Amino acid sequence: MFGGLREKLKAARDRLGSSIQAAAAKAEIPEKATPASAEPGQKPVQEPVQGSPASAPALSAPSFTQKIKTLIVDRELIVSEKDVDEALSELEMTLLESDVALPATDAIIGSVEKNLVGKHRKIGESVDDLVVHALKAALLDVLGNGFDLREYITKHDRPVKILFTGVNGTGKTTTVAKIGDWLKKQGFTVVIGAGDTYRAGAIEQIGVHAERLGIRVIQHQEGADPSAVLFDAVEYAKSHKIDVVLADTAGRFHNKANLMSQLEKIKRVMKPDLVVYVDEAVAGNDAVTRAFEFDRTVGADAVVLTKADMDSRGGAAISIAHTIGKPLMFLGVGQAYDDIIPFEPAKVVDELLEGGP
Amino acid sequence: MDQRELMTLQNYLQEYGQQAEIFVQQLQMLENGRMEAHAAIEALEGMLTSEDGTVLLQIGGGASVRAKIVEPEKVLLAIGSEVIVERTNKDAVEFLQERIMEMEASQKKVAETLDRLRAQMNEINKRIESGYQQAMAAGQDLG
Numbered sequence: 339m340f341g342g343l344r345e346k347l348k349a350a351r352d353r354l355g356s357s358i359q360a361a362a363a364k365a366e367i368p369e370k371a372t373p374a375s376a377e378p379g380q381k382p383v384q385e386p387v388q389g390s391p392a393s394a395p396a397l398s399a400p401s402f403t404q405k406i407k408t409l410i411v412d413r414e415l416i417v418s419e420k421d422v423d424e425a426l427s428e429l430e431m432t433l434l435e436s437d438v439a440l441p442a443t444d445a446i447i448g449s450v451e452k453n454l455v456g457k458h459r460k461i462g463e464s465v466d467d468l469v470v471h472a473l474k475a476a477l478l479d480v481l482g483n484g485f486d487l488r489e490y491i492t493k494h495d496r497p498v499k500i501l502f503t504g505v506n507g508t509g510k511t512t513t514v515a516k517i518g519d520w521l522k523k524q525g526f527t528v529v530i531g532a533g534d535t536y537r538a539g540a541i542e543q544i545g546v547h548a549e550r551l552g553i554r555v556i557q558h559q560e561g562a563d564p565s566a567v568l569f570d571a572v573e574y575a576k577s578h579k580i581d582v583v584l585a586d587t588a589g590r591f592h593n594k595a596n597l598m599s600q601l602e603k604i605k606r607v608m609k610p611d612l613v614v615y616v617d618e619a620v621a622g623n624d625a626v627t628r629a630f631e632f633d634r635t636v637g638a639d640a641v642v643l644t645k646a647d648m649d650s651r652g653g654a655a656i657s658i659a660h661t662i663g664k665p666l667m668f669l670g671v672g673q674a675y676d677d678i679i680p681f682e683p684a685k686v687v688d689e690l691l692e693g694g695p
Numbered sequence: 696m697d698q699r700e701l702m703t704l705q706n707y708l709q710e711y712g713q714q715a716e717i718f719v720q721q722l723q724m725l726e727n728g729r730m731e732a733h734a735a736i737e738a739l740e741g742m743l744t745s746e747d748g749t750v751l752l753q754i755g756g757g758a759s760v761r762a763k764i765v766e767p768e769k770v771l772l773a774i775g776s777e778v779i780v781e782r783t784n785k786d787a788v789e790f791l792q793e794r795i796m797e798m799e800a801s802q803k804k805v806a807e808t809l810d811r812l813r814a815q816m817n818e819i820n821k822r823i824e825s826g827y828q829q830a831m832a833a834g835q836d837l838g
Contacts, residue, residue: 342797435790437775507717539709546706620721620801623776648804650797653776673714673808 339671340652343436344690350429351473351691354422355465358454361421362465417454426451437622437653442480442660449476474687481683482659485640485667487517488524491582494611497529497575499583501568501610503601503636505628506589508618509644511540513670514586515547516678517642520668522551526581531571532557533564533604536588544586551675554580564588564600565607572608585610592631601636612639614667619649626654630662638662644670647677655686696826704823711816718809722802729798732791739788742767 426447433443453472491498500517504510511534518528530548532555534540541557548555556571568585575583585608590597605613615638617625625643632638641658646669649655659666666681742750742764752762770787773779782790 342800431774431780434776434778435774439776440778443776507720509717512714539713542706543710543713546703546710549703648801648808650800651775657776673811 339646339669340649340655340686340690342650343652343656344692346432346436347473347690350425350432351466351469353428354425354450354454354469354472357422357425358417358465358468361417416456419451419455422451422454433656436651436656439623439626439653439657439661442657445480445660446476449479470691473691477656477687477690478683480656480660481686482665484681484683485665487521487640487667487680490612491521491526496579496581497572497583498581498612499572499575499585499608499610500612500614501585501587501604501608502614502616502642503587503632503638504589504616505591506537508589508616508621509670510534510589510616511544511586512547513616513642513644513668513678514544514584515551515553516670516675517668518548518553518584519551519675520678520680521582521584522553527579528553528582528584529571529575529578529580530555531568531583531585531608533568533571533586534588535560535562535564535567540586540588565604568604568608583608592628592635598635605636613637614640614642615664616642616644617654619643619646619652619654619669622649622651622653623657626657626661629658629664633662633664638664640665640667642666642668642670647671652690655681696822696829698830701823701826701830704819704826708816708819708823711812711819715809715812715816718805718812722805722809725798725802725805729795729802732795732798736788736791739770739784739791743784 429450430443430447433446434440438446450472453475454468502510502514514530518530521528530544530553532541532544534544535558538560541560545555545557547553554574556567556574558567558570564587568583568587571583571585574580585604587601587604588597590601592598613636615629615632617628619625621628629638629641641662641664643655643658643666646655655666655669658664668678669681671677671679738750742748745764745767748764748767749761750764751759753759768784770782770784771779772782772787772790774790
């Protein structure tokens with residue numbers, strides 16, 4: 339997953355590291371020269387030691403404080419903007435080329451810069467650690483906290499109603515089945531509402547999945563009003579004390595007004611607790627744009643990205659939470675029912691920066 | 696195997712078929728992107744070797760015009776995330792070559808998944824066929 343981005347980040351990380359190392363080397367050479375000539379931001383800080391006369395004889399033995407100062411302050415480097423400027427530009431290009439949305443890219447660059455520039459760094463400290471920590475913090479910032487569905491269900495009144503929306507052909511119905519299976523394994527009872535009454539074969543498709551997984555499906559005829567199907571699914575869940583209703587819907591594009599108003603009606607009728615937007619990770623920035631539009635028109639509380647195993651760039655996964663301000667909940671990573679993983683930002687970042695501390 | 700089982704297998708087959716169709720479309724899109732990138736590389740390299748900087752510019756509908764490239768060394772390139780940057784001709788070619796490699800890697804993955812799906816479909820087909828044969832032998836009505 340996201341192999342291309344991982345490789346590119348490794349290159350960007352090495353580039354940042356060598357820039358800082360080069361600055362550190364420059365800082366070490368003029369250390370013995372006149373501190374006054376030190377270039378701001380690149381040379382060790384040499385503050386006058388309190389209480390010691392500024393015109394102390396040059397040959398007098400160094401005081402204890404001076405020795406400490408040499409060990410701690412003089413052996414530090416202040417990373418300047420100039421030191422990492424080029425490497426940051428390269429990182430910016432790397433992220434954009436990986437389809438990370440511009441606002442997310444800006445946020446990552448800003449955070450890395452803030453974490454590195456102007457900070458006192460011990461020269462002996464591993465530069466790679468420094469860079470990896472800055473990158474980790476930046477990526478975690480944009481990835482947000484994820485969405486713990488298990489916790490959400492535990493804390494809410496049952497049945498928890500989850501409505502799935504998204505464009506055509508992204509794997510919405512399969513995702514509903516996979517999440518149903520995941521929820522069952524977490525110990526919840528589940529019912530699926532076959533709300534995609536539009537696409538030929540969709541009702542049979544969800545029926546096949548549900549039968550395999552041992553989940554009850556509420557369905558009407560093809561062409562029926564999806565609001566009615568999903569209302570029935572909620573009523574069934576209430577009367578049978580089911581924990582979660584998963585409501586499948588027909589895929590639609592956000593610019594189709596009539597289909598979007600149908601989704602509005604579904605929302606009014608079934609009153610979902612969560613609206614989950616499903617798209618495919620391989621769509622890259624398009625997925626981010628579409629998620630934004632869906633959120634603007636019918637709302638979205640969380641996002642699921644499918645086909646993440648086929649996505650080498652990782653752009654959508656990195657940018658979606660930051661760009662639309664809604665957390666990523668699951669990643670679809672294969673064809674089997676258990677090929678769905680809850681999105682855990684820390685895990686993803688560790689994987690992306692593999693080989694780091 | 697009873698009629699209900701046969702129906703279920705038919706449904707499985709249909710479901711796999713729909714999934715396979717999506718992957719075939721994805722493969723086609725990747726192939727189109729790859730071919731497009733190859734064509735762009737060829738054009739970029741051609742621009743540099745063309746004596747007076749004249750190239751044939753396709754304007755759609757099968758129509759082309761002769762066009763003179765003012766700055767064949769500078770290329771405006773969409774690098775992703777709807778961002779367009781100026782690159783040198785050489786850098787643009789390198790970028791496109793990298794993209795081709797990425798697309799080829801994705802194609803390989805999609806093709807592998809498609810092969811797996813097709814193998815599963817074959818398996819289901821065999822089961823359906825043997826189910827029908829059993830039913831025929833037993834004289835069941837499959838209508």
